[in-house]
Amino acid sequence: MSQQLSEQELVRRENLQKMIDLGIEPYPGTTYPVTHTAKEVHEGYTEGSEDYKEVCMAGRFMSRRIMGKASFAEIQDSTGRMQLYVSRDDITDGEDTTFYNQVFKKLIDLGDFIGIKGFAFMTKTGTLSIHVKELTILSKSLKPLPIVKTDADGKVYDGVTDPEFKYRQRYVDLTVNPEVRETFVQRSKMINAMRNFMTERMYLEVETPVLQPMYGGAAARPFKTHHNTLDVPFYLRIANELYLKRLIVGGYDGVFEFAKDFRNEGMSRFHNPEFTMMELYVAYKDYEWMMDFTEEMLEYVAMQVHGTTELQVGDNVISFKRPWKRYTMFGAIEHFTGIDCSEMDEAALRETAKSLDIHIDKGLGKGKIIDEIFGEKCEHQLIQPTFITEYPVEMSPLAKKHPTKPGIVERFEGICNAKEICNAFSELNDPIDQRQRFEDQLELGKRGDEEAMQLDEDYLRALEYGMPPTAGIGIGIDRLAMIMTNQKSIQDVLFFPQMKPEGKSKTVSEELGEKFSGKSNETDKENVS
RNA sequence: GGUCGGUUAGCUCAGCUGGUAGAGCAACGCCCUUUUAAGGCGUGGGUCCUGGGUUCGAACCCCAGACCGGCUACCA
Structure with missing residues (x-):
């Protein structure tokens, strides 16, 4: 060299x-x-x-x-x-x-x-x-x-602004841009505040496998790898939900994990292939309780990080003061469009979407159409922290059904600054219902849905032994950090965001890829023939 | 994936209609015992992303590629 x-x-x-x-x-x-x-x-x-x-x-x-x-x-x-x-x-x-x-x-x-x-x-x-x-x-x-200078008026000269330089050589970015150091200090404070809040309530911080023989707990395409000694495929986890709930079955009252999850999907301002999710499960609680808990925790976090609940985020001031606004999904759609679609059948929903200029793919069912309408007409208007409750059952194979409203599950998402920051439900603990939901997912998978969940027999076995009523939540730590630190891109709250390999290392990684990737069979065949 | 824009000195950036490559900071040299973004004077520093093409002549025009970014799509 x-x-x-x-x-x-x-x-x-x-x-x-x-x-x-x-x-x-x-x-x-x-x-x-x-x-x-x-x-x-x-x-x-x-x-x-x-x-x-x-x-x-x-x-x-x-x-x-x-x-x-x-x-x-x-x-x-x-x-x-x-x-x-x-x-x-x-x-x-x-x-x-x-x-x-x-x-x-x-x-x-x-x-x-x-x-x-x-x-x-x-x-x-x-x-x-x-x-x-x-x-x-x-x-x-x-x-x-690179020497950055700031004059008495706060004007910055020769700041290092090239994103590629900043992300590839974060050590330089951190050295010359003190506000970048501060962003990551705030991220760390945020995580510590959450950890303290939960630990004080005697919930147990745990660790569960990153390498999983089957992936579950979310709808996403996984990264696949291979274990040589066992000669079996493993997946990098897309979520840890099913493992944490096994621990609730095992008798803990509350367990949580700050987990690196991996999803083999597109990259954007809001998506990195590896990201951090905090998941918490608490026994003998439901999603209503979890909403109160979430409000209380994030108010505490804002106070710990900034000493105030009013945060400047972009052009908005976002308040984490309790209580948050709460809408049912139908209620939100009615609020923002004036249309009540709670009693509509699939055809009427399709018609409604069309009248709102929303394109709906033919294959989508009732639940997905409702979600599309919400996503197009409501989500971007929700700047202040808001809970959206009562989701369609088709989109929520791990959530408990609503006791009185058919087709609805006891689920909520927290939306803030026009983005989902958390997702929670009363956990489905009926093993027979859960088996049926998994089978519905398998059906979706056969029809080509690459993100359909796999059927996890061991998880079902655990549920059959009995899981207490449980509330669970996943909070997107990176997205919450973007709000808490007023950053526009997920890359700015990750020290080392994923990037294309630098320079000509491509040939090296291709060689390695042939040995280790899930595609090795195909490649080998090509080499042989 | 689509689309638009970008790539010039260590850093931030100019560079007109195609005619020998520029500034500030940083570096180097000299002068100065309390300066304030950078005291003064001077000097050096370039694969203009890569490869082709057009042209007497290309940083600039054309083609292909690499990398980066914005928007957009996908991501319950």
């Missing part, structure tokens, strides 16, 4: 060598005794105070302004930046000014990690700075960082 180095990269390698020649270890291995972060000093320091007389900080060297025998510089740690005042005579040893004139002024490059010890003070112009008494090289950087 040869690599062509740019002029700037060559200069940095020369600087590295010069440091080594001067006896400076560019990659020291010892612990550096950091005592403060930039944020702590900025928040804690008051002019003239005796605090912060001895601070030790570390971070990336981000700017340098040399003024003869004195200089100003900035380092950036995980919390922000701190200005440094570096005077030649403070960091050099008497006559020998090499460390200042050579090392500090020339050999340290922007992006290097350094450590400093010194004291905090206020400059003439009123900028809090650390007067450096000792400076240590902690790690040399060999590639130039």
Whole structure:
């Protein structure tokens, strides 16, 4: 592998060598005794105070302004930046000014990690700075960082905006764009808040298989792989629902999992092939209870992340204050179109859709037509968090039927900012009904529905032993994070969103693909013949 | 999958009707003891995404491809 180095990269390698020649270890291995972060000093320091007389900080060297025998510089740690005042005579040893004139002024490059010890003070112009008494090289950087500058008005110069660059080299994006770091801090706070909320209620966080011999719990196309020793196919899970409900059968009152799920489908602003879903199942509860729970949890989450329930998301202010609006699906359609279709048969629904300019495929049944009308006419108008309840049974093979309304199940979705963020129901625990629903799915599969569910005999066996009445919910963590962090694309709330392989690695992956992919049989045949 | 747009220096971007490739920051050199997005003066740095074609001549026009993005479709 040869690599062509740019002029700037060559200069940095020369600087590295010069440091080594001067006896400076560019990659020291010892612990550096950091005592403060930039944020702590900025928040804690008051002019003239005796605090912060001895601070030790570390971070990336981000700017340098040399003024003869004195200089100003900035380092950036995980919390922000701190200005440094570096005077030649403070960091050099008497006559020998090499460390200042050579090392500090020339050999340290922007992006290097350094450590400093010194004291905090206020400059003439009123900028809090650390007067450096000792400076240590902690790690040399060999590639130039794009330097982003922000002026007093907050205007950003030379920001790294190219999405490909940001996603492929997220480490650079995180280094130079502090707001990106903050987005992921907020995502982490959000998940922690949810975990705390559920753990306080004594629900148990569990782990269930990612590799599953059959996939279930959602309607989606899976990724397929192969286990060599057992010589059987495995699927990456599209959901963990059926495993969590087995645990309810086993006697836990509440179980939840933050699960990476995998769906072999299109990619978009709202879809990544792997994504995070939090699923929770609670025994002896129903979907009404789960709505109350969801409202309460997300209000708590908003408070934990932002300290308020009113969030700016795009052009809207979204309120997570309880209670949310609730519509039945028919009620929502009536509210937004003025049409009551709760009593309509399939033909009348088809006619209604046509009158609303909605194209309906011939194969669709009653439930799907209702869902189409809702999707076209209602969903995009639901900005504030809203529950939609009472879904058609055909679309919900794992949900319990409504006790009085035929064709309806006890299910709700939470819609926010015009997108589904959660999906929940009173879980179907009647094993005979469940078997029938699976068989209906198999029928759909035979008719070509690639997303029809498989019949899971072991799950049915578990239900036959008995599952208590249970409420379950799945919350799309990435979509919720988009709302909680005010991001337009799922790629902006995933550190490493899925992308096409870079460069010419295609031939390599194709070779590997022949060995490991589910398509190996076809490929082998081709090779033989 | 459809469609529109993009790809030029380490980064952000200009580049007219086809006529020797540009700026700011970053880098390098010199000057300066408290600067404020970037102090002053100077210097270097390019596979103009790739491959063909048209032309005396292509960053620019044509064809094919790669990659990226917006919208759209699919995704209960």
